[in-house]
Amino acid sequence: MNFSCSSCHKTYTIPDGKLPSTKKLAFPCPDCGHRIELNLGDNASGDAATAEKTSVAAAPTSAPADDQQTAEELKNRILSNLSGLPSIPQIVFKAHEIMEDPNSSTSKVAELIETDQAIAAKVLKMANSAYYGMSGKVSSIQHAAVVLGDKALGELITLAGTSSLLGNKLYGYAMDSGELWRHSMTVAFGSKIMAQRHMPQLENDAFSVGLIHDVGKLVLDRPVLNRKSLFDEFMAAGDKTFLSAENRILGFDHAEIGYDICRQWQIPDTLAKAILYHHRPSAAADDDLVSIVSMADTIANMAAAMSMVGHIQSGIDAVMYMVDDTVMERLALGEKDLGVVMEAALDAVEKIMLEIAPS
Ligand SMILES: [Fe+2]
Numbered sequence: 535m536n537f538s539c540s541s542c543h544k545t546y547t548i549p550d551g552k553l554p555s556t557k558k559l560a561f562p563c564p565d566c567g568h569r570i571e572l573n574l575g576d577n578a579s580g581d582a583a584t585a586e587k588t589s590v591a592a593a594p595t596s597a598p599a600d601d602q603q604t605a606e607e608l609k610n611r612i613l614s615n616l617s618g619l620p621s622i623p624q625i626v627f628k629a630h631e632i633m634e635d636p637n638s639s640t641s642k643v644a645e646l647i648e649t650d651q652a653i654a655a656k657v658l659k660m661a662n663s664a665y666y667g668m669s670g671k672v673s674s675i676q677h678a679a680v681v682l683g684d685k686a687l688g689e690l691i692t693l694a695g696t697s698s699l700l701g702n703k704l705y706g707y708a709m710d711s712g713e714l715w716r717h718s719m720t721v722a723f724g725s726k727i728m729a730q731r732h733m734p735q736l737e738n739d740a741f742s743v744g745l746i747h748d749v750g751k752l753v754l755d756r757p758v759l760n761r762k763s764l765f766d767e768f769m770a771a772g773d774k775t776f777l778s779a780e781n782r783i784l785g786f787d788h789a790e791i792g793y794d795i796c797r798q799w800q801i802p803d804t805l806a807k808a809i810l811y812h813h814r815p816s817a818a819a820d821d822d823l824v825s826i827v828s829m830a831d832t833i834a835n836m837a838a839a840m841s842m843v844g845h846i847q848s849g850i851d852a853v854m855y856m857v858d859d860t861v862m863e864r865l866a867l868g869e870k871d872l873g874v875v876m877e878a879a880l881d882a883v884e885k886i887m888l889e890i891a892p893s
């Protein structure tokens with residue numbers, strides 16, 4: 535989306551895939567300070583995307599000439615071919631299983647991690663990052679388990695186990711290598727911070743779901759790239775989100791197929807549901823995990839959009855956000871809180887990224 539400041543006329547671009555899923559975004563022009571208001575239209579809401587999905591069935595002409603598959607056929611083909619997707623290592627699920635067992639101990643988790651050298655090395659690196667406050671002091675997984683405790687160890691295992699999965703470049707979504715990983719970590723830490731405030735029992739789940747909420751983009755990247763001209767044409771029509779383009783052109787979106795992937799991975803339905811609804815929280819208004827992850831995603835997208843127009847350096851407090859009011863209420867968040875969550879999440883990601891790059 536291109537826009538310009540009505541006062542100094544400087545023009546800015548936010549890539550379509552980076553637009554927040556909110557209806558409006560307002561911030562001071564980084565150049566002259568004049569207030570810029572962007573109206574992203576009704577298409578910014580997931581509900582609108584769902585409405586468009588219905589119209590896809592009646593508009594088969596939107597399918598590309600070289601690929602006449604129905605949405606259902608395309609989805610089934612993707613899901614039956616998940617072997618091409620590096621999966622979350624089984625060790626991550628096993629570690630979480632042990633941690634949830636009240637009769638188990640942290641040292642058992644540490645023993646398990648030590649059986650996978652790649653994961654163990656990453657866990658150690660991140661345990662020594664400034665975020666976990668142990669800079670250079672943790673020398674073994676057993677040591678990390680003792681000084682950091684269960685929760686932090688669980689986070690580290692999840693981070694270490696997903697970094698390869700989320701680190702690749704996405705050509706269809708125009709995301710450089712590491713970009714999805716950084717976004718996913720921001721959502722994970724944003725989710726964790728919001729859960730800690732009022733729903734501490736959801737802290738671990740919020741972190742894990744936040745980290746893999748966009749897993750659907752990994753499998754849709756190729757189909758999106760194959761239909762690039764259709765996506766470009768749709769987005770050029772103006773005021774559209776990439777999510778509505780997915781629904782219109784593919785017949786389903788990355789949140790929907792992300793849910794299906796989680797079911798195949800046997801991730802509990804409560805967690806998979808938060809992935810399914812992360813762009814349309816109003817469809818699951820009574821679900822706290824959905825509210826947390828969708829809000830964290832909005833905050834992360836806004837942070838990315840603002841850093842692109844150079845605003846993030848000039849302070850985030852002055853930014854006014856228009857987000858889903860019911861979600862704000864449910865999470866007991868005020869406008870100022872969003873800036874606080876954003877800053878804390880970005881800070882956590884920066885500190886960890888200094889120690890580990892996805893591989
Ligand atoms: Fe998403």
Ligand SMILES: [Fe+2]
Nearest residue numbers: 717747748831
């Ligand atoms: Fe996202």
